[in-house]
């Protein structure tokens with residue numbers, strides 16, 4: 064069923080588990096992610112970023128396809144616009160039928176972040192569309208941003224931010240970063256800060272830059288209050304590796320074979336990840352609200 068991300072995250076918040084949000088840029092990824100969730104009886108979130116949509120995963124094709132897959136699924140599925148930075152583009156996503164949007168104004172000063180986030184909340188909430196925002200800044204692994212403590216989220220400032228904006232979920236910076244960490248490097252997460260953020264805010268929290276953080280960090284982050292984990296780089300790497308391995312095994316493997324190989328590998332990856340973060344064997348929501356776009 065196709066639901067607002069709020070339904071998924073509120074249940075995860077109440078019951079202390081996390082749900083994957085996997086960046087999916089084509090049919091194979093979306094289907095791998097949703098069918099993995101179905102087999103694990105887990106809620107799931109499909110993520111698409113603006114760059115991904117502009118370059119390849121065009122909304123006019125992706126949204127109806129994902130909604131169709133979601134409506135046929137026996138588990139709750141949300142579609143989230145990941146890292147929305149362009150207000151007009153976010154509004155278009157709302158009109159196109161996304162069930163959730165992220166407004167990322169985390170690189171702006173506090174007041175501007177509040178202003179931009181509130182604007183989107185006012186537009187999205189009448190349509191039962193969930194809004195995620197970011198405070199503090201989850202930067203790039205390539206720039207070493209994960210260890211810059213001045214970018215981390217401050218709990219008291221976050222409390223004020225949530226009161227002023229009315230956001231449904233908050234992405235927090237506690238020591239992860241986007242992209243790939245240097246080989247062999249495992250980031251150090253500020254779990255104390257994360258636990259304090261959870262206690263202060265008492266709402267769904269989101270971890271960005273989860274790829275390459277290691278299973279132990281991920282499990283601990285969930286135990287400390289994370290309810291949504293964004294996964295992009297890890298999923299893309301799994302698909303790529305599956306295709307490269309298949310080509311090495313059979314250099315004559317055709318395109319259909321490669322697509323099917325990548326989809327099967329992503330599905331296994333998502334199923335395993337779901338078990339790590341504890342969203343498996345959650346019930347199918349009996350009263351999930353279906354998003355309306357009248």
Ligand SMILES: [Zn+2]
Nearest residue numbers: 241271272293
């Ligand atoms: Zn992110």
